[in-house]
Structures are given as C-alpha cells and as structure tokens.
Amino acid sequence: MRHLKKGKKFGREKGQRKAFLRSLISNLILKGKIVTTQSRAKVLKSQAEKLVTLAKKQNLASLRILLSRLPKQPAQKLYYEIAPRFLERPGGYLTVTNLSKRRKGDGVQMSRIEFVNK
Template sequence: MRHRKRGRKLGRDAAHRKATLQNLAKSLVHYEMIQTTDAKAKELRKLADRLITLGKDGTLHARRQALAVLQDKELVGKVFDDLAQREEIAGRQGGYSRIIKVGNRNGDNAPISRISWVGATLESTEDLRYPAHIRELIETEEVVEEGEEE
C-alpha cells in the first residue's frame, strides 16, 4: 500500500529530484513559461505556488526561504517585487500557476505540458524566451511571398 506517501519520485533519488525541481523553478521564474513532462509540471506547481506565497508575505524570513530554493538573488527579487505584485496573482488565494497539456514528445511519446504563471501568454513572454539578437533576426527577416522569385 502507498498510504501517506506524497509526491512523485520522477525516477530519481532524493538529491537529484530536489535539484531537478529547483532548476525547473529557476527557469519558470526567469522565463515565466516552460515546457516539461506532465509529472514534472505537476510537482513543480507545488513549489512554484509556495514561492509566490512567500513573495506575497514579503518578510526577510520569506526572502531567505525563497533564496534557499532559487539560489539567485535576482530571481528572488523578481518573485517578491514583480510576480507576487501582479494584479492577476495578488488578488488570488492560491493557484498561481497554470498547466496546459501540449501533446506528446516525438522521441519517447512522453506527455508534455506547458506550465506558466496565471496571466502569462506566449506574446508577453517572448522577450524573456528569446535573446535580443535572435529577436532582431526574426524582425528583420524578409518573408518571400508565394509566386515571387528572388
């Protein structure tokens, strides 16, 4: 029986699982939208919502608890000063992240989900997901109409 055994093992030992979830949390705070497997996204949701709750608390102790997870002062500042203060998130009592099922991965047919903060869209996170030099290439790239020859 599996009574009172909370959480998914994700095929890893405890230290590897903790490191994986910390790295996923860092990526989610930085990019505000990431794609991963369903099981990892569901486990990450618990950690991400806890970080926002700490950000809404705003105390020094809460900052130190968030720093223990994220291990980056800039990301902790983003959680406390930006993410937790957004009106979509600040007015809620919980459920700060959203999981959307995307489909299956080509290589091993694993179910893939996109996890993001409530209110984040593909358009609003484009600046975070692509570096400036890549965005310039996308914007300056000329589209050749069908039937036109170069």
C-alpha cells in the first residue's frame, strides 16, 4: 500500500526517473516551453522551480550544484540567462496551462509548461 508516500513514479525505477526528469528540465530550459502530460508537468514544475531558486543565488557554489544536476548547456543557460530575469520575483517562475486537446492514443490530459514572462 502507498499510504503517505509522496511523489510520482511514472512506471520507472529510480535511475530512469531521475534521467527522465533531467531530460524534461533540460528541454524546458533550452526551449522555454514544452507540451507534456499534466502529471509530468506538475512534477516538472516543482523540480524546475527549485533549480531556478538555486540559480538566483548567483554564486559559484550554486553554479556547481546546477552543473552536477543538469548537462552543461542547460545549466549555464539557466544560471546566466533565465535566473537573472527572476531576481525580484519570490517564486512562481513557471506556469502550467491545461490544453483542450487530449492525447490521441490514450486520451490523457496534456499541458503546456513555460516560464512566466517578466
């Protein structure tokens, strides 16, 4: 039973789940917005907002932590381009918009996740 167990598993093992979320976060940072399922978008939003908050500190330690969690190109883009836009904002860097179209194969609710325009 999964009483009081937090977090989504997405039908994957721990390593696969970490790589999957790292890939989603990297694509979100590089492209600015992505379309994914609603449950993936919710988990992605919480993880990505924590990384933006970390990048806002603008010190060497936070850059090194970002580089350990993300590939080089997305980590640098987050640190040098995205985080400075949100220095005055206390949180809520991403928005999730539910789309009216459902996925054709299985009918799952799709959502668009993107950075808030500052």
